[in-house]
Amino acid sequence: MHSSGCGANIGNHTFYLAQVMGCQVIAFEANDELAHAMDITASEAGLEEKVTVYAFALGAKPGFAEFDHAIPENLGGQSLRTGTGRIKVRTLDSFGISAPVSAIKIDVEGMELEVLKGGKKVIESNLPMLYVESQTKESFIEISSYLNTLGYCYRNTFNATPTHLFIHKTKLNDDDHMALSALNRVEHEYDLLAANQRIKKDLVDCQMKYREICQLSSSLKSENERLQEQLQVNTAAADQTDIIRLQTELDQAKRKEASADQLIERLRDEIARERSEKEFQAQQLSQRSHAGSADIELRERLTAEVERLGAENRSQKALLDGQQALKSALEDSKKKREEMSFILENTQSEVAQLQAEKGKLLAVIKEKDEDAAELSTEKTAAVADRERQTACCD
Numbered sequence: 445m446h447s448s449g450c451g452a453n454i455g456n457h458t459f460y461l462a463q464v465m466g467c468q469v470i471a472f473e474a475n476d477e478l479a480h481a482m483d484i485t486a487s488e489a490g491l492e493e494k495v496t497v498y499a500f501a502l503g504a505k506p507g508f509a510e511f512d513h514a515i516p517e518n519l520g521g522q523s524l525r526t527g528t529g530r531i532k533v534r535t536l537d538s539f540g541i542s543a544p545v546s547a548i549k550i551d552v553e554g555m556e557l558e559v560l561k562g563g564k565k566v567i568e569s570n571l572p573m574l575y576v577e578s579q580t581k582e583s584f585i586e587i588s589s590y591l592n593t594l595g596y597c598y599r600n601t602f603n604a605t606p607t608h609l610f611i612h613k614t615k616l617n618d619d620d621h622m623a624l625s626a627l628n629r630v631e632h633e634y635d636l637l638a639a640n641q642r643i644k645k646d647l648v649d650c651q652m653k654y655r656e657i658c659q660l661s662s663s664l665k666s667e668n669e670r671l672q673e674q675l676q677v678n679t680a681a682a683d684q685t686d687i688i689r690l691q692t693e694l695d696q697a698k699r700k701e702a703s704a705d706q707l708i709e710r711l712r713d714e715i716a717r718e719r720s721e722k723e724f725q726a727q728q729l730s731q732r733s734h735a736g737s738a739d740i741e742l743r744e745r746l747t748a749e750v751e752r753l754g755a756e757n758r759s760q761k762a763l764l765d766g767q768q769a770l771k772s773a774l775e776d777s778k779k780k781r782e783e784m785s786f787i788l789e790n791t792q793s794e795v796a797q798l799q800a801e802k803g804k805l806l807a808v809i810k811e812k813d814e815d816a817a818e819l820s821t822e823k824t825a826a827v828a829d830r831e832r833q834t835a836c837c838d
Contacts, residue, residue, distance in 0.1 A: 458471045474501035474531050475499075479498070483497050500532050502535065502555075503534075504535065504559075507526055508528065508531060509528075509531045510529025512525045524552070526555075537562060544570055547573040547575065548563070548572050550574070554579065556583070564594070567594060568594060574596065577605055591610050599611050647719065650718060657704065
């Protein structure tokens with residue numbers, strides 16, 4: 445059984461499928477460091493024949509891309525921006541995968557639909573199970589609509605960032621009503637997630653307002669106490685005018701304190717009422733999101749799938765040692781590259797010095813050759829003179 449992973453990160457799913465499930469896995473990772481790390485892990489785990497890693501990004505068409513912004517603490521969470529950069533982008537179809545593909549998992553931080561479009565031929569010829577991440581409701585609707593045109597139906601959702609399972613209709617026994625009900629349930633779950641986020645924000649805003657009012661009340665109480673103390677201290681020595689002024693300030697402070705207390709009570713009532721309304725809204729959304737999941741057979745199948753993924757998550761602990769070794773190997777690789785770079789710089793410097801010395805030697809040799817040529821010319825002339833003198837004597 446062959447499986448393909450797009451956006452493989454450090455290879456948790458890749459190595460689980462290869463080592464535990466015995467699958468042949470083709471992994472695609474745009475980050476060179478992560479792709480190299482996966483190659484090292486595959487080699488150390490003896491999985492070279494089961495795992496193939498390609499250091500490419502996948503998209504709807506070939507081109508180039510770059511990371512939108514760096515996230516050093518989470519390299520796998522970086523999103524790509526296409527059109528510029530040095531990262532090569534290819535389509536899944538361009539790799540000419542001939543072996544049967546049973547499943548494809550796509551987690552590419554927002555480019556899922558582009559990857560699906562670039563792998564249309566592979567999908568239509570193999571009809572694999574598709575696990576596709578979708579961060580927003582709008583993205584899920586786009587992906588689901590596109591896969592519907594290819595004959596795929598939504599079946600289930602997993603993980604904190606929703607990852608959806610789609611299966612081709614030829615491999616299902618359920619009717620269209622159940623598929624539509626499942627889709628509606630997912631959309632309601634996205635609505636519930638958005639509503640919960642709004643509720644949290646509203647509650648935080650209310651708490652901040654309540655905190656500000658409490659601080660104001662505390663300040664007014666402190667001012668009231670100060671004025672009372674001042675009034676008590678100055679009553680005996682102050683004249684009637686000062687007493688009246690202080691009493692007036694004290695009365696004003698008391699009125700402000702009373703107003704603040706009333707405002708606090710009103711805010712408490714508003715917060716309680718708003719919390720009750722938001723909780724009621726969340727409850728309604730939750731009930732609506734589960735209204736379409738009454739089918740017992742579907743629930744049992746989904747439960748089995750969740751249990752399988754639970755086993756997958758438990759197996760991830762077994763990969764931690766490999767990942768640590770992988771990090772060490774990366775660090776050693778970086779150190780070796782630095783050492784080789786230092787040696788190369790020294791070698792280049794020595795080569796430059798040797799070339800300079802060679803130039804000097806060539807200049808000296810040229811000068812010696814010129815001197816020798818002059819001596820040879822002078823010697824030839826002298827011999828010719830002696831021969832002429834000898835001829836004259838004869």
